[in-house]
Amino acid sequence: MKEGGTLMIYPKNCLIIDIGNEQIKIADLVRNKDNVKINKFAVIPTPGNCINDGIILDKVTLNNTIKATLKEERFKNKRVVFTITSSKVITREVDFPNLKPKKLRPVIENNAAEYFPVNLSEYILDYVITDTVEVNGEKTLKVSIIAALTSVVQEYVSLADLMDVKLVGIDYAGNSLTNFIKKEKIEGISMILDMGSESTMVSIMVNDVLKFNRNLSFGTGLLLDCIMNHFEVNKIEAIRISKERPLLNIEQDENPYLSNDISSSMNQILNGVARLVDYYTSRNQDKIESIFIVGGGANIYGIEEFIEKFFDIKTKLIKDFNSVKGSNNLGNVEGFFSNVIGAAYSEINLVPRTIAEGVHSQSRKRTSLLLVILVAVSLVAAFGYFQGKNIALERKKEQLEQDIAAANEVQNIKLDYETLRNRLAYREKIMEASKSSSEQFVAVLEVMEKQMPSDVFYLSLTDTGTSLEISCVAKDKLTVAKFIETLKGMDFSDVYVPAISESGTEEDPNSFITFSVSCKY
Known part of the structure; x- marks a missing residue:
């Protein structure tokens, strides 16, 4: 980072x-x-x-x-x-x-x-x-x-x-x-749509305070593709046509020709916006009062009326800044x-x-080298907790330091570091987060390292003497369930989940689940 x-x-x-x-x-x-x-x-x-x-x-x-x-x-x-x-x-x-x-x-x-x-x-x-x-x-x-x-x-x-x-x-x-x-100086609860060709930026603001911002990876280029295919013109000409001709079908029972394809493309964009609005309103009480549009796509003929009808919210093109x-x-x-x-x-x-x-570039390279070296130094401190159990890890660390000294390109250093980081991620978290060196705790960790799902990421592990407290991030609920089931199969008297929260929705590929587990010895 x-x-x-x-x-x-x-x-x-x-x-x-x-x-x-x-x-x-x-x-x-x-x-x-x-x-x-x-x-x-x-x-x-x-x-x-x-x-x-x-x-x-x-x-x-x-x-x-x-x-x-x-x-x-x-x-x-x-x-x-x-x-x-x-x-x-x-x-x-x-x-x-x-x-x-x-x-x-x-x-x-x-x-x-x-x-x-x-x-x-x-x-x-x-x-x-x-x-x-x-x-x-x-x-x-x-x-x-x-x-x-x-x-x-x-x-x-x-x-x-x-x-x-x-x-x-x-x-x-x-x-x-x-x-x-x-x-x-727009007042009230408003949604601002930046209508680009290949993206649509969605922002929700309450007066001058940003409450929500996401970017959709599709935009009005969908409409332009329809126009180019129909009229057999290039994109520049398609943009001109989109500004001058009423191709958006505001009333669904009218203009059933090309405008149906154009309207379907616009509906695809607005359906994506609507999903983001649903996500926002499910977590906030704010009701959107107005919609403002900017960007190149905001000049499409009839777009204000079309968006207003779709959301049933007053929509306005921002102009005369x-x-x-x-x-x-x-x-x-x-x-x-x-x-x-x-x-x-x-x-x-x-x-x-x-x-x-x-x-310039040489200083940037030194900055990247410093980042890797600092990580290596932090590993040296962490190895002190498990010196007797981490001889193999110590050798890997020394190899990394040699690679850093010998490398001529930052990319080579990054690749070497990533390889080691991936292999040592679990132990590194243990060494950074743990305060205990008890034989019982170490034995439990060795078993966990072998049996735990690879797609569970540890934020902290703390040995209280009577229990092991774990904070984790997982990609989905199924992974969480497998993780808990594995813990229950280990030598704990009790395993329970005191807290769990989900970021995003199940349909969102970037969603994840944060949770904590308490394991009594």
Whole structure:
């Protein structure tokens, strides 16, 4: 898990770039307290096969395209911020005690595995406090935690290097959109839909406080495909047709021709949105009062009426931005720039701090090496608890240290470390969490190591002297049941589950279950 740069603030004057599947949006702007002033802007088509789901596939072509536009339009600003829309960026909304920032970050990092069922060593983590509320007389922080796949972020860092610009920030589009809505001063309980070609960002806000944010990996490109197939035109022409012709079938008994296919595609998008709304309302009492739409897909003819009829909620296209001085200078491309404007106010920075401060590739490599070395050092301390039982593990650790010293490439080090980490994960958790060296406890752990399901992950194990207390994460209820059944077959007088909670739904592939088990000796 690598650290982002929450403590860093983007320059007031910078060049913000949003690379979408269909359009690249660029703006040289100046941030003020309540709005931004746009000095220059450009919208250009994204070259084919260069980006997918926010993942850069061809940074050379992107570099040539963007640099040519910057030169032609005479952009002078060299301080760049990217805002990314991708399913490889995961968000979670979590409550924490009212801690100071220096204490909050370690708590978030130490507990992040509970919220993200992924290998966090492959992700960059950052967070933003969205609200402070009082519960039972005590203040609680509402925190939005963001985890971005490091390999995705690295491609944007490499693109900035090719462009010969200073990369000062990378924001997540969901956070950019939230900041944009705050500056638009929308009141009440609202859902904001950022209608992109290949994705649909869903945000729910109560006044200016973010309550929920998720990204669907499909968008209005579904409609454009229907138009291209029917009229036998390219995507640019299909976009023009979607804006000018009433192809959405608002009344199901009318226009039964092409509009049925178009309407079915839109229904597919809105059904995905509805599932997220159901998930949110099942956990909150807030009833959505209004829907606002932005993004390139928001310009489809009749989309406001169609969404309003689908949800039976008042729907409005956001235009004439309050957050931009003289917003008329954006003209008919205004809807493309919501994320660009919001990114100017971001407190999220997914760029590792050393890179954002101007340290280039060699420093980044040293940072990665330091991460691996620190892990190895932590293993040295942990081995002291089980020195007599871990001779084989000690040899593996020494081998890892030799590999670190000899390796020339960070990727080789990572592969070696991952191999050892996977083999030692169970013991490492034991050594980090356990306070006991009793023969009885050690004997139980040896049996558990052999018999426990491989897809149960341990958060903590504590020997109280009379019982073994375990906190775990599992992928589904069946795995939990197998785990409990295995424990009951061991030499315990009693096994019971004092707490269990599920994150997500059974249909959600990213859902997981957190639970604790008490095993009496």
